[in-house]
Amino acid sequence: MALGEARTHVRFFVILNIILGTACLLQVTQAIGNRAYNNVSETALLLFILGGAIAPTCVISVFRELHNPQQSDVVYSLPMSAKERYASRILTVFYLQLLPVIVWSGIATAVTVLLFNYVPWEVDSWWIWHNTRPREALQMFFLYVTSVLFLETVTVICAICCGRRAEMRYFTYIAAISISAAPLMIRTRLMSEMGGQVTKPGIIYFLWSFSALGDYVDTSISIWRVLLVTVSSTLISLGVIVAMFFFYRKRDAGTAGKPVVSRIFFELVILLGLVTYYTLFLFEGSPETVVAVALIIYMVIHLVTFRDILSGRKVAWWLGKFTATTVLFLFIVFVAYMTDGFGSIHYIPSRNLDGAGILVSGDGYMTGYAGSEAYRRSWMRDYNDVEYMDRKEITDAEVRKVVEICQKYAASGKKSMKGFYDKLWGTESYYGFLRESDRNEAFEVKIWLPGKPEDAEAVMDQQFYLTYGQALQLVKELEETGILNIRRFWK
Amino acid sequence: MIEIRNVTMDFVGKGVGESGKAVRALDDVSIQIPDGCIYGFLGSNGAGKSTLMRLMCGVYQGQSGQILIDGVEAWDNPEAKKNIFFVNDETVQYADFTLKAMAAFFACYYDTFSHETFSKIVGALGLPTDRKMSTFSKGMKRQAVVAVALACGTKYLVMDEAFDGLDPAMRKMLKDIIVDQMLDRNATLIVSSHNVAEINELCDRAMLLHQGKLVFDDEVDNVRGSVCKAQILRKSARVTEEELTSRGLTVMQYSTAGSIVSAVVKGSEESVRKILDGMETDYFELVPLTLEEVFIYELEARGYGHEFISEG
Structure with missing residues (x-):
């Protein structure tokens, strides 16, 4: 069934393979050329990133019964149980998106590793950005694949909790960035800056996020840490995908086309996004500007999501929610200040x-x-x-x-x-x-x-x-x- | 057999964007669709016909009640759904398919799919199999979907306003093909349409929904025979509606033209004749109604359309 489903997305599959194949070719030729001071193709890197970043397009397209009323009539009437349908969708996504990512980046990594023959005695940051030793190449491969899987998983969550393509897409990016950045930024702003501790965050902050990508340029971390992050992130992604089935099977064609299906999901993502935004920008000065921009973005998201039914009462409610969230956030920051980073000053x-x-x-x-x-x-x-x-x-x-x-x-x-x-x-x-x-x-x-x-x-x-x-x-x-x-x- | 037992379906705030107000699409509907018949769904706009069809095909999950296909629940049950094929009123979802690809797609899901039947029907209709359906005309798209539906070889075929928008010749062609195929394997066809004459001509049984409630569910002949129009003349004093009602007749519509009274009443010709024979009249005549007239009078009796008629 998954193969039958995959056949309906041939166009996406071809385009993705062209992007990733080109990236692989560029990297391989760069590595073969082995220009001693630059064996990493930056264009290849960008293309690999692009190939991974379009994962939401694949997931949303495959889970079409969740956002397209006409498609949902066909899909839900097919003789498949929800379990079979969901498994078929997930396998299709893996086949269409994840498999090409693994294959092409794997080939590029393997060639880079095998052909590497320049080992400097001392490593400086300039060299790292333009060259990669076998260990870093492998790190990059593992972290890239797990990041793509992470993005796919977040998209699955958003696809199941939303009923419209636009909401699925922009909530995916909000959620993925927030999940990645929020824990680190909260630690940095509320604990490190308030308590003075500047130690590198523990591995738990990188287990399921994009943040682990930063590890690939860090020469001091061990390959075992990278493998631990890879395995943990993969297991978490698979676990989340399995857990989301229990929400998927409650959906029927009646929710296709509705902007957001789960209120809890909507409020959580908005809250997480706002907290992430504040931790990134509120401490940099000009709080009035930062809060004003946050209010505009907050209201625009609500207006777009609830554009079908607007009323003065709803707008007032949203303003109230925003104000309460902002005040609560500032109160928590104040508590962090008063307690020197929730006691982290005594760590x-x-x-x-x-x-x-x-x-x-x-x-x-x-x-x-x-x-x-x-x-x-x-x-x-x-x-x-x-x-x-x-x-x-x-x-x-x-x-x-x-x-x-x-x-x-x-x-x-x-x-x-x-x-x-x-x-x-x-x-x-x-x-x-x-x-x-x-x-x-x-x-x-x-x-x-x-x-x-x-x-x-x-x-x-x-x-x-x-x-x-x-x-x-x-x-x-x-x-x-x-x-x-x-x-x-x-x- | 398809059994629909006390099914109620509300569309209520399923999306965060909704106001939260419930809209009752179906209200305690119970019908039985026997094997081998051609069953018509009739109803006013927004009556719940499409909703009921989708519930039968496992597209919606109802709030309460049961929908059984050969004794098996329809929702999330491949065993039930493998016996039923749903053709909705849109074709846009197939735009990117060629006929060949569409056949291959459905063949993956329906074990009973017959490539031979598919080729035979497509050949008879003269449809190209390698062109994208987005290049087809409306009629060709409908034909294509019907060809695939019949090739799947399911016991039940559910068609929601599948002929609407087609010219009479195309409609006849499609109906003939469908009926031939369905009769060949004693399958059951369930079809909804606003064209009551078409349902009258095609179907053995029919049901009428209005605002989510079941008005009738019976054989078409019985439905036609359950309402008649009486034209009554009494020169001395016009027969009043109250007089008819006091005689035990259910009057659905009452109008006068001079001394002649026209009343649409429930009941068979025989029973109404018996009652009118017992009344003092100069002359009366009973006129049988078409299914379309029954449809109109039943809905008018329930106030449908009155909000659009200006008073005075």
């Missing part, structure tokens, strides 16, 4: 930190370190300060003691409404804000795992600002513990 890794490297630096003011062999070597190389660089092994308890002292000072700042407004929007830049407050002394606490070099990813990286007086007290207290080798640049 310290729970793992055993015996032998870890720790560095506390008051930017341009003081530096104290312990346990970091590579840092000691680099300092010796640069400054030849033997006395300062006495080797010291540090224990888990000592690490926690140092961090506890630092976080005590970090969390000691007074909170106020003015402080909240200033922190978010008081000036054009955060440094401008600093000029206006008395907490101008920047400090940073970094912890590395035992044996890791100084330039490796820190398991904790916290930044905070103190007043001059607090900075003096902090340094004094750290010196008194005798845990760190502290060097003051100014007495």
Whole structure:
């Protein structure tokens, strides 16, 4: 049945294969040419992205009974159960869209990997953007395929919850971007920025989103992480597809052509989209502009979706919903401010930190370190300060003691409404804000795992600002513990 | 047999864009469609004919009641749906198909599809199999869909206003082909149309829906025989509607022209004659009605069309 169904979408299949085939050919010729400083075809990359981005077109076209009343008469009257119909649709999508993606990108990856013969000793970011080692090529392949599957899955959700093509399409893009960006941005804005923690987000933020695509340029992550993301994302996508069957089977031809079938879905996507938008733009300054644009987009979406029946009461209700959502969001941000990122200012890794490297630096003011062999070597190389660089092994308890002292000072700042407004929007830049407050002394606490070099990813990286007086007290207290080798640049 | 038992169907706020107000499309409808008959669906615009057909074919899921095809529920049941083929009143959904592709598509789903029957009908109609249906005329599109429907070889064929918009010659041609094929295999044809004369000519049984409610469901001959028009003359005093009603007659329409009274009444000719014989009249005559007239009078008795007639 799936093959019979696929035959009705030949045009899409041919176009997609032309796009992806061209991309593959471009990449293969680039790799064969192996221009030493550029073995990745950017045009091929763009075409692969295009081939993946049109997944919603395929899904919406295949699930035509959900949006086309004439087609729904034919499809629902065919001798198929809902289970058979749904399975047939999903297999058709995989055959038409996912299979070409896997095949063409797989061929391009395989050729790139096999023909790669330039291995620089040192890797810099320019080189990474223009070349790819076998590991990165494989990373890119896995993450690309899982991203396409993710987009297909989100489209299936939107197709089942909507009854009109336009709504299926734009809700797909809103939902996919929001699912990808919202968790990361909420973490960044509400926890990291409010609590000062700048550590790389855990793998859970990348398990089912586009965000994992950023991993392919990161040379420090392991292939096992990529495989974990690939397998998890695939399993989540398949799980969601299976779960959506229970909603699909409740649909009948009566809902085809209606804009949105599920109110809960509509409200969730709109809410998620608004939160994502605010986390992306509300903290960048000009809150009035950001909120005004959000209101316009919000109202336009409602007007387009509910264009069949409009009334003054409905418009007033939408305005009320928007206002309530915006106020609630700001209240949550305020709570994050008051609690220093919901307590993330007090975060310290729970793992055993015996032998870890720790560095506390008051930017341009003081530096104290312990346990970091590579840092000691680099300092010796640069400054030849033997006395300062006495080797010291540090224990888990000592690490926690140092961090506890630092976080005590970090969390000691007074909170106020003015402080909240200033922190978010008081000036054009955060440094401008600093000029206006008395907490101008920047400090940073970094912890590395035992044996890791100084330039490796820190398991904790916290930044905070103190007043001059607090900075003096902090340094004094750290010196008194005798845990760190502290060097003051100014007495 | 197709059994429709106490089926009620509301269209209520299924989309977020709806006002939430329920629209009752079918209200406690029960009918039986026996095997081997040609059954006509009649009704005013928006009466619920198409909705009922879609419920029978598993396109809609009703709120309450049962629809059984040979004893098996129709909704989400391939066992039931493999015996029924639905031809709706549109052909736009087949625009991108060629006839050959359409046949291949339906052959995937219907085990009873016969390529031989398909080729025979398509040949008889002279339809091209390699051209896209978007290039066909309206009549050709209808013919194409009918050819595929008949080739599927299902026990029940449901056609929703499938002949509307076709010229009389085309209609006759299609009807002849359908009836021949259906009679050959003792299949059941269910057809809806606004052309009551066509239903009268084609169907053994018919039902009438009005605003979702069933008005009648019977053999066409019985339906015709259940209403008659009485023209009564009494020179001394005109026969009144109340007088007729007091005699036990159900008057559907009453009009006068001088001393002559015309009354459309329910009942067979025989029973009405018996009643009128018992009344004091100078002369009366009973006129049998066509199915179309019965259709019109039944709906008018239910107030259909009165809102469009200006008073005074």
